[in-house]
Amino acid sequence: MTFLLNDEQRMLRDSAADFLQGQAPVALQRKLRDEQVPAGFDSGVWQQAIDLGWTAAIFPEQHGGLEIGYQGIGAVFGLMGKHLSALPLLSHVVLCGELLLRTGDAAQLQRWLPALIAGEERFALAVDETGRHAPQRIATRARRDGDGWVLDGEKWFVVDGVGASQLLVVARLEDQSAGLFVVPCQMEGLQTSGLQVSALQMVDSRNSAHVLLQGVRLDNAQRLTASDVPTALGAALEAALDRARVCLAAEALGLTREAFERTVAYLKERIQFDVPIGSFQALQHRAARLYVDLELLESCVSAALSAIDQDAPDLPLLASLAKARASDLCEKLLNEAVQMHGGIGVTDEFDLGLFVKRARMIQHSLGDGLFHRNRYAALKGY
C-alpha cells in the first residue's frame, strides 16, 4: 500500500485543480441552483472533463482507458468536493463503467464501453428503492417474456438519472437471484414505453431521479450476461459500489476540508468582545478535534483508494471504514462550521449552506455511518 501519488496521478490532480477552480467553482454550483438546470451540472464543463480524459482514467488500456487508477481519480473527486463541482463522474464512470466492465460480455462491452468513455451515451445506476441505502433489498421484478424480459418496479434517488440515455437497473429474477439490465431511456427516437423518469428536487440541487418501470420490455441482449451466475453479479455490484463509496468519501474529504479551512479563517477574523473568536479555548478545542477527524479520514480515503488500485482483498473493509467516517464527518463538521459562523452561517447568501447541503447528500448516498459500521462488523464476522 502507498499513500503517495505517482507522477501521472499528480499531473491529473494538478490539471484538475486548475480546471475545476476556473470552470466549476462554488459560484457555478450556486448558478446551477438558481437557474434550476435540470441536469444539475453544466454540460459544457462535463464535455471538457471528458476531453481531459476523466471518463477514461480508470479503465484498462485494452478498452480505451488510461489506467491512471483510483488514486488519481480520487484526487479529482477531492477537488470536486472542495469546489462543489457537479459532474456525473460517479454515476456514469465509476458506478456504471465498473459494472459494465465486470458484467458485460464482449459484444456488450464493444457496444457500450467506448460510447461511455466518449460520453456519447450517459449512464446512471438505478439500484436503491428506499431512502436508506439497501442494495440487497430489491423488489423490482424482471420476468421472462419469450426471448426478452419485462421489468416492473420503482427506483428512488437515482443519481444523475434525469437526462441519462441509459439506465442500469438492478432487478430480481423469478428465481430470486439478482439481474442487471441496460434500459435505454429512448427507443427509436421515442420515450421507452412503460418507463417514467422524473426529477426529484433535493437540497443539494443536483440530479436525482425517481424511476418507474411498468412493463418495460427489453431484448435479451440488454441483460448483462455475467448475471447468469448469481454470485458474480453480487460481487460485481459490491465491487462497483465500493469503488463509488471510496470516491464519495474522497469528495467528502475535499468538501469537509474546504469547509473547515473557511471556518478556521473565520475564527481568526471575526471579532467579538474585542478579540478574534478563535482565541476562545472552547472554540479552539472543537476546531482541533475536527482537524483530528480530517486527518484520520484522509488516511482512510487514501488507503482505500490504494487498495482499489492494488486489488487488495481488504477493499470492502477499507471502503466501509472510509465511507463511515466520511459520512459521520459530513454531519459533524458541517454542523460545527455553521455554529461557529453564527448568524451568517445560516444565510442563503453565504456559501457555507451549499457545503452543508452537498455534505448531507453525500452522507446518505451509498450508505451512512450506521450502514457501514454494520457492514464492517459483518465483514469482521461479529
Added chain:
Amino acid sequence: MSDMEIFRAEVAQWLQANCPPSMRTPIVAEAMVWGGSQISFLDEDQRLWFERMRDRGWFAPAWPKEYGGGGLSPHQARVVEEEMARLGCRQPQYNLGVWMLGPVLLEMGTEEQKREHLIPMMQGRLRWCQGFSEPNAGSDLASLKTTARLNESGSHYIINGSKIWTSDGDKADWMYALVRTDNSARKQEGISFVLIDMKSPGITVKPIALIGGKSAFCQVFFDNVQTPVRQLVGAPGAGWSVAKRLLQHERAAMSKFTEGGAPSHDPLTVAAPGLKAATPAEMAVLRDQLTRVLMDAHAFGLTHQRVKEQALAGQDVSGPGAIMKLLQTEQEVAKYELLLQTMGQRGLSWEGDVFSPDEHAIGRQWLLTKSYTIAGGSSEVQLNIIAKRVLGLPG
C-alpha cells in the same frame, strides 16, 4: 544490487544469526530488559542478545563509534530498525538515556559530558529517569519551583524541591531534570537543565500508588542535593529549549515501547462473550460501539503508516504528527470503557481466584488508562498545541 540493498542483506543475515529465536517473539512488560546498574536477565537468550547488540554498537546504530555507537549513516540506521522490525526482534535494552537524553547530549553536550554519559548508556550500565513535573507544575511546567543555586565556590549546584510522576525513579541511576537557577528572570528563562546522580545524599524517592494499584511513578525529594556544575547541559537559563529539543525524541522513544507489543487487550476477543450474553437491543448498541472502537484503531494505524511514508518522502507531517498522542491515549481509554461495558461487573473485580487473571487485568488496565490522557501532555494541552501551532489560532 545497490549498496543499500547489499547492506540490508548483511544486516538481515547478522540479525538472523545473532538474535535468538526467543528474542523474536512479542514482548511482555515483565520481559523488558532495562539497562542500568540493577540490570537483570530472565534467561540466557536475553543476556546474549543484549551483549551482542551492545558489542556491535547497535543500541544506537547512528551514534559515533567513539561514544559506543554503531557509526552508521541515518539511512543505514533506519535499515537496521526496519530489519529488526521485519524479523520481530525485541529491543535488546530499554533505556530512556539512549532514546531521550542521548540525542540531546550528542547535539548540545560538552565533550566531557558525552564521554561521561554516552558510553555507559551504550554499555547498558546506567538507567535514567526524567525530572520535569512537580506537584505544582503539571500542564504549566514552566512554573516549576525546584531550585538550583550555586554554592559559594561555584563548583556545585545545591538543589531543593520535589519532582513528581518520575517513572522508575526508584530504579534509576541518574536523572535529567529541569530546575530553576534564576528566580528573577521570566518564567521560562530562569530554568536550567541538569544531570543528577540519584545516589547523591539528600535524595529521597517515594513510589506512588495509583487508583489501579502499583505503578512505576515516584515522587523524588531533594534536600540540599549537590551536583557539579559540569552536569549543566546547555547554558544557564537555557533549560527550557534543551527540554523542548529532548521532547522531540519522545514520540520515537514511545513507539519503541508500543512496537514491542505492550500488552493491550484485543477488543474483539474480549467483547465477543459479552455480546453473546446481551439482549438483542443491547447487542445492537454494543456492536455499533465495538465497531467504532475498531474503526478508530484502524484509522489510527493507517494514519501512523501514512505519516511514516510521507515523512520518508520528505513531506511536512508536523500537522498529523501533532494528533498522535491525543488519539492513541483517548482510543485506549475508549477501548477499556467499552470492554467494561460489555463485561459489566466482571470487569470491576479487584482480587481473588473466582475471577480470571484477564478479568483482573482489564479492570486494572481500565483504571491505568485514566492516566494516559493526563501524563506526557494532557489531552487539553494536545488540543491547545493543535489549535495554536497547526491551525494558527490566536491567543
